[in-house]
Amino acid sequence: MSNATARRPRWGLVLLAAILATSAVAGNLTPTYAASFVVNTTADEDNTDGDCSLREALRAANDDVTVDACGVPGRGADTINLIPGTYTLSLGELSISDDLTLRGLPDTFTIIDANESSRVIAITDGSVVHIEHLTVTGGDSGIAAGSGIYVQDGSLTLTRVKVSNNRPEGGIYLLGPSTLTLAESQIIDNTGPGLYLRSGVIATVRNSQISGNTNDSAGGGIFSQGTLEVINSTISGNRTTVNGGGIHVSGGVTRFYNVTVAANTADSDATSSTSGGGVSVQGDALLQVRNSIIADNIDASGSTKAPDCTGALTSNGYNLIENPTDCAIGGDTTGNLTSIAPVLGPLQANGGPTLTHALLSGSPAIDAGNPVGCEDQNSVMLSTDQRTFVRTAHCDMGAYEYDSPGLATATPTITRTPSSTPAPTRTPTRTPTSSSTPTSSSTALPPPADGPPTSTPTATATTSPPPADGPPISTPTATATTSPPPADGPPIFSPTATPDSNTTAVPALYLPLLRR
Numbered sequence: 001m002s003n004a005t006a007r008r009p010r011w012g013l014v015l016l017a018a019i020l021a022t023s024a025v026a027g028n029l030t031p032t033y034a035a036s037f038v039v040n041t042t043a044d045e046d047n048t049d050g051d052c053s054l055r056e057a058l059r060a061a062n063d064d065v066t067v068d069a070c071g072v073p074g075r076g077a078d079t080i081n082l083i084p085g086t087y088t089l090s091l092g093e094l095s096i097s098d099d100l101t102l103r104g105l106p107d108t109f110t111i112i113d114a115n116e117s118s119r120v121i122a123i124t125d126g127s128v129v130h131i132e133h134l135t136v137t138g139g140d141s142g143i144a145a146g147s148g149i150y151v152q153d154g155s156l157t158l159t160r161v162k163v164s165n166n167r168p169e170g171g172i173y174l175l176g177p178s179t180l181t182l183a184e185s186q187i188i189d190n191t192g193p194g195l196y197l198r199s200g201v202i203a204t205v206r207n208s209q210i211s212g213n214t215n216d217s218a219g220g221g222i223f224s225q226g227t228l229e230v231i232n233s234t235i236s237g238n239r240t241t242v243n244g245g246g247i248h249v250s251g252g253v254t255r256f257y258n259v260t261v262a263a264n265t266a267d268s269d270a271t272s273s274t275s276g277g278g279v280s281v282q283g284d285a286l287l288q289v290r291n292s293i294i295a296d297n298i299d300a301s302g303s304t305k306a307p308d309c310t311g312a313l314t315s316n317g318y319n320l321i322e323n324p325t326d327c328a329i330g331g332d333t334t335g336n337l338t339s340i341a342p343v344l345g346p347l348q349a350n351g352g353p354t355l356t357h358a359l360l361s362g363s364p365a366i367d368a369g370n371p372v373g374c375e376d377q378n379s380v381m382l383s384t385d386q387r388t389f390v391r392t393a394h395c396d397m398g399a400y401e402y403d404s405p406g407l408a409t410a411t412p413t414i415t416r417t418p419s420s421t422p423a424p425t426r427t428p429t430r431t432p433t434s435s436s437t438p439t440s441s442s443t444a445l446p447p448p449a450d451g452p453p454t455s456t457p458t459a460t461a462t463t464s465p466p467p468a469d470g471p472p473i474s475t476p477t478a479t480a481t482t483s484p485p486p487a488d489g490p491p492i493f494s495p496t497a498t499p500d501s502n503t504t505a506v507p508a509l510y511l512p513l514l515r516r
């Protein structure tokens with residue numbers, strides 16, 4: 001053998017070493033990609049009859065296995081797309097134990113109804129879950145926590161979701177360590193706290209409505225022991241037989257930014273001497289309020305009335321607290337208004353996806369927010385109110401901006417890059433459905449399960465060509481003809497769905513075979 005031959009690299013061995021190194025890091029060479037399942041039946045079933053039910057799609061997503069006709073399983077954060085309709089559960093709660101997006105079509109009625117036979121949804125095992133454009137209703141967990149949605153060691157984001165009419169253990173229950181993000185959603189008419197946050201939970205509620213919930217213990221709308229930030233939201237019409245009709249802060253830290261807390265009731269059965277129809281703060285728990293309204297609440301007890309608040313409140317300035325009896329208000333009281341009525345309208349449709357209390361003409365809350373501007377938890381100016389209506393230069397207190405010029409509109413910025421080579425023109429196969437100009441004609445999420453849908457949608461699953469080495473990707477397309485809601489029925493969401501980032505498969509690394 002010549003010296004040149006002796007020095008020649010043995011490329012087969014080099015490539016084998018690379019494969020072994022990759023395997024050591026990754027554990028195996030199994031491709032990782034996200035699957036997108038299209039549910040094509042509303043039946044609650046788990047069998048092999050040639051279709052794909054919601055329960056079957058969840059099993060495929062949780063276990064990364066092929067189930068009935070749900071398609072090729074993935075190993076990433078899967079997406080389940082639901083056709084409109086009512087999914088009535090008969091086989092128990094729906095369990096989610098892997099990362100997932102569960103999505104209904106915007107502007108349609110997609111309802112998951114447990115029919116008072118079980119909890120609706122349970123999320124565990126560190127799963128990161130997004131739920132969009134759905135109603136979660138009819139849950140009955142017995143004595144177990146969280147009749148609507150239960151989260152233990154998970155992360156949940158709800159966007160334009162209605163959690164309603166779940167009993168007896170409330171709408172949403174989170175056990176730490178878990179996180180919750182609630183956006184443009186409604187937690188309404190549940191028995192037990194609408195939202196129950198245990199110690200170790202971190203939650204953000206934004207542009208949302210928590211109303212009409214009832215509880216026979218503290219906290220009608222919200223019971224919190226964790227870290228909670230509420231921005232541009234309304235807590236209204238909740239009731240409890242003891243403290244905190246709107247919210248009871250039992251531990252941790254809660255912060256309000258442009259929140260309206262109104263028309264809540266404490267001691268609703270008038271059998272005790274408790275108080276705090278709007279808010280109650282217990283012991284060392286901390287409630288900080290900024291640019292907010294706590295007013296028009298009720299203390300139904302027979303003793304000394306403390307309708308709006310009880311316990312220690314830390315003001316961060318520019319709040320209207322109508323009746324401060326039994327409140328120890330500290331912190332920065334600049335711009336605060338007390339012992340004055342807010343002049344609010346009823347909770348109703350005032351535009352946007354949720355209900356609000358409008359500021360009526362002559363309200364002292366108009367132009368009474370921080371003159372520098374109303375900020376959120378990240379010290380970012382709130383350019384819109386709960387309805388996504390534009391806030392004026394001098395923002396108002398609370399979740400509603402009086403005399404707003406209307407919905408915020410985004411103006412896209414187009415950057416042109418000159419090129420000497422003409423670029424090919426592509427015809428897009430998917431059009432993002434998030435609207436830069438939302439409409440204001442709708443204020444409620446899909447109706448309760450007993451309300452008839454007003455749309456006649458059809459959904460068709462279209463299979464796109466797979467990547468070179470990956471599985472096929474199902475891209476659902478839907479056409480819905482939506483009639484206006486009846487005069488006495490709830491308005492319908494305007495479509496604001498976002499494109500699914502999980503429908504793009506990530507091809508695996510495949511290496512060539514070695515030759516001997």
